Amino acid sequence: MPKFVFYCRGMTLGPRLLVFSDLDGTLLDHASYSWQPAAGVLRRLELAGCGVILASSKTAAEIAPLRDAMGLRAWPAIVENGSGVLDPGADGTGDDAAYRELRAAIARLPTGFTGFGDMTSQDIAAHTGLSAKAAELARARQFSEPGLWSGNDADREIFIDKARQAGLAAQQGGRFLTLSFGGTKADRMDALIARYRPARTVALGDAPNDVEMLNRADFGVVVANPAAPGIPPLPGEDAGRIRRTRLPGPQGWAEAMTALLDELTTTKDP
Template sequence: MTLPLLVFSDLDGTLLDHHSYDWSPAKPALDRVRALGGGVVLASSKTGAEIAVLRDEMGLADWPAIVENGAGLLEPGDSPDAGGDYGKLRETLDALPMALRGYFRGFGDMSATEIADVTGLPDDAARRAGARAFSEPGLWSGDAEARAAFCDMLEKQGVTARMGGRFLTLSYGRTKADAMAELVARFAPRHTIALGDAPNDVEMLEAADQGILIPNPDAPDIGPLIGEATGAIRRAPEPGPVGWNLALGQAIDDLKISSGGPADG
């Protein structure tokens, strides 16, 4: 049977409230996707250890999750373990000239208490956030010119730097959109919807049948996107899970998504 709908969603500032990390206002739309026989793939800069807990809480344990901005996948039933390219990534970062390296304070430079302070996470969740396998989020304290030089030097070493809602995240280039394409090829859904709030979500929004940009007053402003002119990308009316719930429900209505048949009327 054809999967009617596969939803790809960012977490912080999108499905999770930017400040409280609450997702409960989105439960009606989550339940609606489930009732249609569709699936929801969480796609975040968070680690596998962080996402595993949230995925279970949301009742999404039967679906893969995209972790660390697309650098890895957490399959159903998998135990998230540290590993991957993180050690190599840190070595590359630490080899940069201190004049640039000093502006970037990554999670690997912070204690769990410091991670809790900069994220607002409780201590146990902050420890999971520090269990990196593929990527390094951090805070940038330099100006735009220094950041451009920093990113250029990393790019020559095969490392990309992408700005999310609050952190600059380093990885070896695989994006949320890359991981999304892999899962779309695997599941062949009839429709895809993607939701996100930050620059590192734009490629994922553009790749979906319907992209939904969630407003985030605490994140950098995102200017007009190409898909907005055709309606392929729309902006949610409210931030966080409230906007997520409203916009996803409207998209399901507009796409006339149902659980039966190859055509949706």
């Protein structure tokens, strides 16, 4: 098992550990959306000079207050499933030029797609089950456009083909078709690793769309989520590079990160 040394504040600070974490079902509880069971470990990471970068399908407007509450304002966040990055210290109300360009490109495509930008917050709340306030934040997009397809499957495939010809990426989820100029959470992770140059990286997630991040990190953690299909066995599990938690959500997050920090930390001799 690879080891590395880092020292807490007041001692020599060695190379940082950089942690990339999904939110819903991983650091946030699936039912309550609480992250409090992981608060102590987040504080431990901060004191050790380690960074935590949130990576989610949420918008910058949704993530910014969460990031602040968690004490992670000094670190960027990966937003809209990797379509963009929220800069350190930013409040989530940044430039929407890329989104306006995306909307203009979508307007030139065949009809049948109704994006969040075509809906009211009340519409989004009705389609997602979000509260009115949460729907308003989900509508505040900067990099991607989720929406509903109203035509048949054949026409949807034509629409997606035209979108790709126009330079757009299209991802069909369980309910929404999402268009963007491309980028994944793992792509943004690679760019941020190049920026911060940590000695070691950890990625935590609970869903198949997190697998790419887990595979690219030095250590990957599959957080249990009984409410989701889960992640099949991955290469690296037998060697211990990828682990699975017993507990779900932030309890599992805290369990895994505590164990990893205990493995990776050595005490400096007096």
